[in-house]
Amino acid sequence: MSHAIITRKLSHSFAGKQVLNNISFEVQTGEIFGLLGPSGAGKTTLIKLLTGQLRQTDGDAELLGTDTRKLGAPEHRQIGTMMDNFGLYERLSVYDNLLFYADICHVPRGRVTEILKGIRLYESRKTAVSKLSKGMKNRLSLARALMNDAKVLFLDEPTSGLDPATTREIHAILAEQRQKGTTIFLTTHNMFEAESLCDHVALLNGGSIVEYGEPAALCRKYNYLNKLRVTLKDGEVVLLENGSDSAPQIKEYLEQERIAAIHSTEPTLETVFVELTGRGLD
């Protein structure tokens, strides 16, 4: 199977309000797909539609080759979800939470210890979830999603509000999952996360996809300036044409040892998003 997720003109409205409008994209098996958009753009609704928690009002969606309106036990066993709110049993320990889901998912109990070690929560296994930090709860929630060796992971804002160190840890875990061939569908409003992790991204605004593609390709596509930004050691910034005409000037700076940094002027994903929608991602 080449595509884990396919949507065609997917639309959803709720209480007379159009939440998603004509959403079409494909997610290849084994890739990390990022859905970028500000709060209220419809990201969580899209995950709910794709996982069968909601039914679309129009259009089609397929998950692992099955119409999302007909998802049953076999498909649910192949997906793992981590939603924005943790859905953990706060009074139970870390270990008991995972043990419960191991029983629910018919996973051998030994897998709990394996996952706890893998996600670096083994030392806190006896701690009640209510006493964990937000980052630890995020990791536990991710551990639960990984419990059944899912073919597709749906992660809703997996690093939202986390410190950089925990974010890096979660990114490492996701990269490891990709190595194993797991398809990951994540929503985020963190452009760095999308740029560094995702193979493809879709920019969602007001319920519609405004752009879709590889992060680097999108940044290049919207690089209207197409220049080189040379920052000199004295703080001066010089913009040069991105072509052979600029070579003598750069050579001169190099000979004078004046260059602090050279960058292209391609925009970040956030700049692209602002360009396309007139609003930021936060």
Place this chain on the structure above:
Amino acid sequence: MDMVAAIFKRQIKDTCKNKTIFIQFVMFPVLTLIMNKAVKIDGMPDNFFVNLFATMYVGMAPLTSMAAVIAEEKEKNTLRVLRMSNVKPQEYLLGIGSSIWLVCMLGAAVICAAGSYGLREELAFMAIMAVGNFASLLLGAAIGIWSKTQMMATSITVPVMMVFAFLPMLSMFNATIAKMGKITYSVQIGSMLERIDTLHLGPDNMGIVAANVVVFTALFLIAYRKCGLE
């Protein structure tokens, strides 16, 4: 049944760590033990406090616990995660309901042990409590399913629980309340417990309890159809 067993075990663990719920199960059995030993009044019927607290227990513990547990799971999204993990609504309700029912029956056993009963009376006591706890569970489940949050569940449960838990006691003091209260299952449970030594359960007792169960089942189904477990 694996799912039901897993939910049952998890709920038992959670109940033991949830002080608010746990106290519901402990309060009346402990009160019964204390009052039964400490208070002796001339002319007081046999097992007065046992019957009184058993009836209040039936009207309070299963109802409030079931409603609170379901509403909390909805509010904290654990129920959504369970549904995503392919747990069927009937498996969830059976797992939660059976665990709360079992804990309620343990409490009932303690209350029963505080009374002075023979073996046959004890069995009858437990059977009556089993039916009463089941009726309360159904009503608690209906309220839990209907409520979106724990706060909403509490605001519905408290007045309902007060009616069912205190009607049997208030019926002792007021004839009008006694007359009106006869249509409730808790008053009938109290009535049956009072006459347990004769082991004679009138058709009116059983009929009214059965009618209550039918009404609660209907409420449960209406709540489930309207709100589901979302």
